[in-house]
Amino acid sequence: MGLLLLLTSMLLSSDVWSLRGVDAQSLFAIRSISLSLEPGEDVTRDTNVTVRCTAVVSTSGLQPLSREYNISKDGTTIYSKTTSSEEDLLYPLPHVRVSHTGKYMCKISIEGKSQKSEVRRLRVTGLSPPVLQVEKTMLSEGEELKASCTAPGETGVIMFYFYEDGKEKQEERVKTDHVEVAFPLSGPGHHTIECSYRVLLTPDSILSEKSHSVRISVRELPFVPVLDIFPQYEVYEGDQLSISCGVQDTYHHFTSVSVYLSQGTNLLQHGQTKVNHTMKVLARDAAEFECRLAAGKVEKAVTKAVPVTELFSVPTLTMTPVEVFQKELMKLICKSDEVASKRLSSEDLTYSIDPHQMHLVEKDRGVFSGKALAVEFNYSCRARAKNIEKQSRILTVRPKVAVSVPKISVVDRAIIGKPFKIRCKSDNGSLPINYTLMFKYEVVAMVTVKVPSEEALFNVTVYKSEDINKFICEATNRRSGLGPLSGNLDATVIEPLSLPLLTVIPPPPEITEGSNLIFICSIRGTPPVTFKVYRSGYDLPLFTKTSAENNTSFEIHGLVKDHSGTYYFEALNHANNIVRSNSIKIEVRLAMWKKLVIGSFCLLALCVLVVVCVLCYKTQRGKKKGASELSVKPAYPKSDETLTMNLTHETPVYDTPTDAVPGYEGIEGRVTNGTRASVASLPPNTSYSVSAAV
């Protein structure tokens, strides 16, 4: 039993131990980590600086923890160490330099857990002075200077600079504190050489002071280029020039010197030691010559300019007259304005047209005349003397087309009193064309047509139809002088309608049934005229006709009573004004035979009446004394006069004539039952007598 207990307790306790062991490995906490720079953050060059990294870690375990330290500068790890020591991690930076300037940070990692310190900035000041060394202080021209520059003890990336006479000459980027270079100096004489350097940091850089300066002498090489030109003055174009280019005779030092002779960018000759060249010089060439010598890396040059006088200037080609018309005479004049009279007389100069033209003949020196072509042509000319030829610039001759006889016409219609347009147009002729409108040969207006789409239109108004023919126009496309004239304007002027007159035949009072009636419409104005005859009260015209004349007629056959009414007409022509005529009242009267029938009937009735009366009188003669008698007769009756009376009483009473209408005489009879009969429209001076007897 006791043994069992012991065994159990032993097992349990061994379990406990093993658990504890696990705890010892893993139970810890990183409480803090800090970084410090000793002796300080701002230090001078050569200070011994220590980077201290202090980590505070709480742990319950007995076994030490494995700590991994990591120190970085400007984001890049510069040192790392794994230790189980609890002591601070020290990272020495002995003899710090400017390149140590930067941001430092420490990081600790334990079993996957890590913590970073704050960033500390170390600032190191003071660069060591650069040291310049040269191989030689005496150089020959063309020889390179070998020099070195040292930044003692400096570290990091360094840019070295070399200066000649204060100007930067060469630069070199290295990761050491020392650089060697070789470069040529700018020329003979004394030169001051210096160097400096720049330590490149992130993100900026620091420049050192300049080194001490070294004086270098460059000895000039005793070879000199010699350029001889003959002749050098009063050189005219076409003259022969002899040119020599070479090393000065006193020079014997170098075995080989290359010689280059050039004019402008054109290399004329090259060779060794000396070259000769002969050439004919032309005025248009840039007469500047260069003689260049090259020996090793040394080059020397000399230039000379030779002023060349023109023998004669480039000719100019001109034309007279300034504008020329097809097939008309023109002159082309070719002339060199300046001639070097010392060398050349103007007789020595010859001129020609280029390309050669058959139609142009040289009439005088440089004057070519002939008829212009019909098409555009490019001419140029050449002047020639002493084997020198010069060509003028191109002269483009564009012969104009003469304007053709213009045509004058009316646009649309000419109406008296209204503005209208007159067009003047030439079918041919180069633009611009000036058109002038004249009235009775006096200028009215002028229009210039510049592009084909334009037209010469003139606004005018005429008040008399005969005036239209007095317009005439002129077209011209010449600078001066008259142009062709058009003919007189041949156009009809439309006279607006006026004075409409409607007449009828026979004249109104004499219109009887069955007869024919002729309407005559006449008007003043220009035909064609559209006539419309209306009867009042009707919308539609009775009669419409477009007449080629300014009058028309219209007939109604077999008039009936219904044709009575008021008639008028309206007329219209191209002037578009509607005019209305006078109105005529038509009253259709009874036909002759009807009148006769009625007349006879009346007469018969009268006879019957008379007979009856006579009979009555005779039968009553005994009873009553007194008798009546009636007779009516016109003093000068006319056959076609109308007299209508209805007599319905046995014993009518007649009055003497009353209400005489001026111009007419009328009679009126009053009948007892009130019926009234009138006689109107009787011819004047007709008298009637009425007598009554009882």
Ligand SMILES: *[C@@H]1O[C@H](CO)[C@@H](O)[C@H](O)[C@H]1NC(C)=O
């Ligand atoms: C810096 O450390 C070096 C040894 O690494 C020592 O010789 C020198 O004296 C120290 N300089 C200063 C200023 O402490």
Ligand SMILES: *[C@@H]1O[C@H](CO)[C@@H](O)[C@H](O)[C@H]1NC(C)=O
């Ligand atoms: C160049 O011309 C000179 C005379 O002007 C002559 O003495 C010399 O030999 C010539 N040189 C060459 C390379 O033709």
Ligand SMILES: *[C@@H]1O[C@H](CO)[C@@H](O)[C@H](O)[C@H]1NC(C)=O
């Ligand atoms: C004339 O020369 C001009 C250019 O200078 C060219 O555009 C034109 O086409 C030439 N005309 C003729 C007819 O050759």
Ligand SMILES: *[C@@H]1O[C@H](CO)[C@@H](O)[C@H](O)[C@H]1NC(C)=O
């Ligand atoms: C009618 O027209 C003619 C031309 O056809 C003209 O001569 C005449 O004057 C015109 N008559 C009137 C009254 O206008």
